[in-house]
Amino acid sequence: MAKNTSSSAFRKIDIDQYNEDNFKEDEAEQSAPTGPDEGEVCALLNQGRYVEALKLVLSNAPLGTTDQQIKDSALALTLKVLLAIKSAQIEEVVGTLSRDDIDVLMKYIYRGFEYPSEGSSGHLLLWHEKAYNIGGSGSIVRVLSDRMKV
Template identity: 30%
Template sequence: MEDWRRIDIDAFDPDSGRLTAEDLKPPYASSVSLQELEPKISQLRSAATSGDFLNALQILTTDPPYSADETTKNQYFHAVLGVLTQVRQADITNLVKQLSPKQTDVLVKYLYKGMSVPEGQKQGGMLLSWFEKVTQLSGVGPVVRYLSDRNTV
């Protein structure tokens, strides 16, 4: 023991549990399948085509499919992206004002996901407009919560 300052004390403590990758995964009650999300996706699309964007935003930000597999999440994301890109830029501020803080956090998750995939990057200007309005109205709180949350959309 030449350098006693570099000893890992936790290695000698039997009660000190090491975290594994499995420990860091968020707990879910059950996985959501695509068949269970189909009605919600059709509700999103019908609300968007009828012009009821507030209802569509509330549907997409309430109970997102965190426990779904990646293909199911991508199907749902494409419906969300369709809703977000149909809204006129002049209406974004009024819609964001009517969302709760939890719904705003979920919206920020979808905006970040949109900016990270090629389909969303094609609509980058619209997604940045959404992001700008959210941060103007809510501050950077939703962004910080997005960065620290383990649940992904």
């Protein structure tokens, strides 16, 4: 009939694991990204291979790291590449990028807007216009809602 209710075994269950409102930070990648190789990017820039330099910088973006120094050096290197490309070539360069690369490019553009340097804002606005033409408003939404910042 009646079961023994004096047992306390039910108290060992962690009920918080079943609560969907319980927030846990997503685990970042175990290997810490170090960002793009500055020597390789500068060599590509000196050879005039701007598209390859931009693709290298975007594909090696330190998205999963929490080290701010790595992120700042990657931003400086990316802005160096973006400012090296002439305004007339921007549309052609953006056309060669994949959707994921355009999203990372938008992240760098918005981060560049946060810390403007002399003459960079106008150039970044041109990059934003061309990236928006290809990526659309979906790219902006993905960048603003993503927790993995550059």
